[in-house]
Amino acid sequence: xxxxxxxxxxxxxxxxxxxxxxxxxxxxxxxCVSVAQSGTYVVLLAVGYQRGAVAPIFGSSxxxxxxxxxxVVQAMALTDIVxxxxxxxxxxxxxxxxxxxxxxxxxxxLHALRG
Amino acid sequence: MNRxxxxxxxxxxxxxxAVLFVAALLKMPAFGADVHPYRDATxxxxxxRRAPNVVTSINFDQRGLDTFGEETIxxxxxxxxxxxxxxxxxxxxxxxxxxxxMLHATRLAGYVLLxxxxxxGADVVVHGHLTPGGGFQGGVVLATGLHLAYVAGRYPALxxxxxxxxxxxxxATGMGAVVALGIAGLVAGAxxxxxxxxxxIFGSLVSAGTVPLFSVAIGIEVASxxxxxxxxxxxxxxxxxxxxKEDVA
Amino acid sequence: xTALVLIMIGLVAVGGTVVACTGDPKRQAVxxxxxxxxxxxxxxxxxxxxxxxxxxxxxxxxxxLMVLLAVRTxxxxxxxxx
Numbered sequence: 522x523x524x525x526x527x528x529x530x531x532x533x534x535x536x537x538x539x540x541x542x543x544x545x546x547x548x549x550x551x552x553c554v555s556v557a558q559s560g561t562y563v564v565l566l567a568v569g570y571q572r573g574a575v576a577p578i579f580g581s582s583x584x585x586x587x588x589x590x591x592x593v594v595q596a597m598a599l600t601d602i603v604x605x606x607x608x609x610x611x612x613x614x615x616x617x618x619x620x621x622x623x624x625x626x627x628x629x630x631l632h633a634l635r636g
Numbered sequence: 637m638n639r640x641x642x643x644x645x646x647x648x649x650x651x652x653x654a655v656l657f658v659a660a661l662l663k664m665p666a667f668g669a670d671v672h673p674y675r676d677a678t679x680x681x682x683x684x685r686r687a688p689n690v691v692t693s694i695n696f697d698q699r700g701l702d703t704f705g706e707e708t709i710x711x712x713x714x715x716x717x718x719x720x721x722x723x724x725x726x727x728x729x730x731x732x733x734x735x736x737x738m739l740h741a742t743r744l745a746g747y748v749l750l751x752x753x754x755x756x757g758a759d760v761v762v763h764g765h766l767t768p769g770g771g772f773q774g775g776v777v778l779a780t781g782l783h784l785a786y787v788a789g790r791y792p793a794l795x796x797x798x799x800x801x802x803x804x805x806x807x808a809t810g811m812g813a814v815v816a817l818g819i820a821g822l823v824a825g826a827x828x829x830x831x832x833x834x835x836x837i838f839g840s841l842v843s844a845g846t847v848p849l850f851s852v853a854i855g856i857e858v859a860s861x862x863x864x865x866x867x868x869x870x871x872x873x874x875x876x877x878x879x880x881k882e883d884v885a
Numbered sequence: 886x887t888a889l890v891l892i893m894i895g896l897v898a899v900g901g902t903v904v905a906c907t908g909d910p911k912r913q914a915v916x917x918x919x920x921x922x923x924x925x926x927x928x929x930x931x932x933x934x935x936x937x938x939x940x941x942x943x944x945x946x947x948x949x950l951m952v953l954l955a956v957r958t959x960x961x962x963x964x965x966x967x
Contacts, residue, residue, distance in 0.1 A: 522891070523666045523667040524661055525891070526891070527657075527661055527667065529895070529897065531653075532898055533897070533898065535654065536902050536905045537901070539905065540906070542643060542646040545908065546908070546910055548956055549907075549909075549910050551952075552904065552910065553904075553905050556904050556905050556917075559924055559944070563894070566928060566931045567667060568664075569675070570667065570931050572887060576768070576933065577932075578688055578689045578768060579683070579688040579689075580766075585683055588670075589679065591675040592679070592682075592691045595691045596699065599695075599772055599935050599936045600695065600702070600703060600772060601706075602936065602940055603772045603775075603858060604713070606944075606948055607710050607714055607717070607862075607865060609948055609951070610713065610869075611713045611716050611717045611720070613869070613951055614717040614720035617721065620958070620959040620963060624963060625963065626959055626963075760938070768938060769938065773935060773942065776943055776947065780947060866947070866950065869955065873957050873958045878965060
């Protein structure tokens with residue numbers, strides 16, 4: 522079952538990259554990068570999960586001493602989600618500029634980007 | 637390289653990655669197991685610093701330097717995207733259209749929920765060290781709540797609520813506040829971004845030292861950053877148009 | 886409880902595949918929004934309310950809005966420069 526839980530995370534990363542490789546539209550590429558990033562969040566949170574434990578916030582209903590899940594991976598994942606949204610915005614702004622300069626957003630038609 | 641070659645290279649790479657990952661997986665602790673050494677260490681540290689929300693304590697107290705770095709990435713991305721979305725030399729801004737029909741139910745729901753969402757967002761930011769929340773989440777809720785004015789009304793209504801200069805100043809203020817907190821830690825002799833204020837009573841609003849202040853600064857910055865970002869996209873779609881040919885000559 | 890987590894993980898896998906396989910970016914914004922919601926529920930079931938808050942606000946509201954605005958701008962540019 523560990524293989525299933527972590528495997529879904531790596532599956533999302535691979536599906537995102539496959540979407541980037543097969544893409545016919547640069548905006549579709551940017552959204553697939555976002556899907557690949559979400560795969561890493563799933564892997565992180567699956568690493569930190571403990572069966573039967575609650576969220577890492579102490580209060581009157583969970584006094585210090587109740588088993589909690591790992592908060593370090595949650596801290597990593599939540600800042601990453603917000604920051605990667607702004608990086609997605611930067612990529613979309615680049616796509617808009619490409620559309621203005623070349624008139625097309627189909628990757629195979631963009632000769633100037635060819636390596 | 638052409639499409640088929642690209643797909644073949646990707647298939648080989650993905651296969652190798654999957655094999656490596658499964659090999660690593662077989663040595664990891666099981667899903668849902670009890671082996672979390674970092675959790676034990678940070679839980680004790682958070683309780684010593686009187687912060688009930690351990691995730692916020694890690695973000696703004698124990699690993700404040702990482703948050704400072706992430707915030708800088710956010711600021712740089714917003715600056716980069718805004719620069720790319722400026723009108724070019726062959727474009728000009730026109731007055732965005734204010735027409736369009738709106739269902740009365742949508743308008744009512746939007747205008748009623750706008751102040752509610754803003755207050756909830758501010759609450760999430762300020763109580764970050766006590767309940768699930770913090771600067772990042774609350775900032776995004778605030779920014780999204782502001783755009784209910786666009787969902788409920790028209791774009792000119794949103795522009796009235798969103799004098800863009802103020803939000804740009806807000807972004808800079810958030811970043812400056814975090815740097816000021818860090819330097820205050822240096823001046824007090826404890827280190828950059830150290831927690832120097834008294835930690836107070838566990839569970840009260842004014843507790844956990846500098847964590848609420850850091851959370852508010854990040855909340856201001858994230859909210860302003862997301863609003864500025866969305867403003868760039870709105871302007872590109874609704875207001876920026878190619879300059880007519882006779883103007884350019 | 887663990888069965889619920891496993892079912893949700895399966896749904897997230899299906900959702901991610903659907904988003905990557907949707908070719909039209911206009912439609913992808915909608916599927917991305919639904920996928921963001923599924924991810925938010927999964928994070929809540931994995932006892933991570935902070936991450937779920939972030940994910941729902943960003944993945945269901947901000948990013949699909951930006952994608953839709955970019956799609957409209959690109960379509961207008963393409964029509965104008967042809």
